[in-house]
Amino acid sequence: MSRTDTRPDPVEAELARALRAGPFHLALRAALAARGLALHRVQHRLAQRGVHVGVTSLSYWQQGARRPRRAESLRAVRALEEVLELPPRALTGLLEPPSGERAASRPYRAVVEESGSLGRLLTDLESPADGGLHTVCQLERVRVGPARELQGRASQHVVRAHRDGVDRYLAIHVGDPGCAPERVRVRANENCRVGRVRWSGDSAVLVAELLFDARLRAGDTYVFGYGFEDGTGGPSKEYTRGFTFPCGQYVLQVRFDPAALPVHCRRFTRSTATAPRAGRRDLTLNGRHCIVHLAEQDVGPGLLGIGWDWT
Template structure:
């Protein structure tokens, strides 16, 4: 939430004369933020494609590229410079919003309750030191240059209650020049033997270097693309991590450095080992308490649970389960 004078702002910006009042969802986002989600909802409410938004801004003497607009509504970047803030003022007019409705969401944060637009992945994991060492060994920049647009993930549990495998199908967007790879980070459960974990390229990528540390349940694998992406370009790829080496599993968690993408997670259980309770949750960091907990019901012949989040991250999102 955006916080002003130490307290949450619970007032809605009143609609200006001649403007249609926003929908309940858009009004909530204009009140609480974050900026990128409110902007995306406002664009959707007006039914405008980004090139039309750019055209209408140009009519008002403001030049903003489609790529920048896309970054803003995905949460990959945040307007900060004076010309960008001028564009946001013009956006309020284009999107039929009250003056200041979007700008107020860009005001300086006064509370730790406000999540940043982007967050280092290393703040989202427990083995941060090991992960940092592995990323350095692979020559990975602090910002990999990619943000998630759409991510479908399937996790399979075995008869011993162990994590057998997880498969990912991802659509990503580039916000840095020359991106040609994705680093897949796997966190096994206690007892995981990292050298026995296997990474398989399923679609539009190939496996490059794979790194781990003995005794630490973290594996980092390069997934190499067959092209170099420019800012604003997208890419779709899929891969599978085969584990099965760890002990009893109790949750699966996915970390997001940037916000704005859709995430779908499905967890499937063996009929010989079904949980008695499942729930979805979010966490701000690896050490934070669970938030937004919601009970999940087994489906698919009482073998699977799932969650769908249209605006995942920054932070952690997952499913946990209890055994009998």
């Protein structure tokens, strides 16, 4: 007696997962694989529907190198849903931010005060506007010394690639007033090594290239750790992390030297580097361990940090 195999098709299961969770380019790639259609065949079927899009554009879309934005591109995506036998809005829905969600991204100049210097450093390192990585979670530990100086910081970082071929991350350090970036040391702690390092002579900005041990494919996650040893600036009053893209989870811990404890700590946000502080909330300093921290989920583009008063 024969039996029918009721196990789910792994290709269809992957398609269902990709359509449910996104992002767009992985869902498109899964749909193409499930239907067994080459890009030139897809292009031909779109043309039959009066929609003309190049094979190169389709390739960029499935790689995550480009994202359909213009009206004619969105019309092509709606036609793709028909060609690939997908439910209406299965792909177009992945191109829309959820209701009430903040801007999908912000440029570096919006989240770093020394944006002119930073822009020149990123250009020197041939950094694309989108490095191909989104942060899944990040744990950052900051140390403030007995002279109230920023001694250093260490970061444990989990990222996900949204296009193929990503093999590095550019870490940005912005010191306090008086910082000498040429004296700041970069450490590669886990699953990466230090590549090129650039700093600006007229600002407190340093950019370090961290090279991964593997070249990532779209959808891959990667864990790595790195740090900066500073101690060159004047008294520190806050630590701020700028996000150009949404972040899944962010934890910031600031440890103070027992000889120099602040009298008041607070959490704050800024939409841009020049915007006023918002989202203020008092934080409790753990006196025994001299630590204050914040933990945030679904962080949007902008700035998030902890500030403190010495007197």
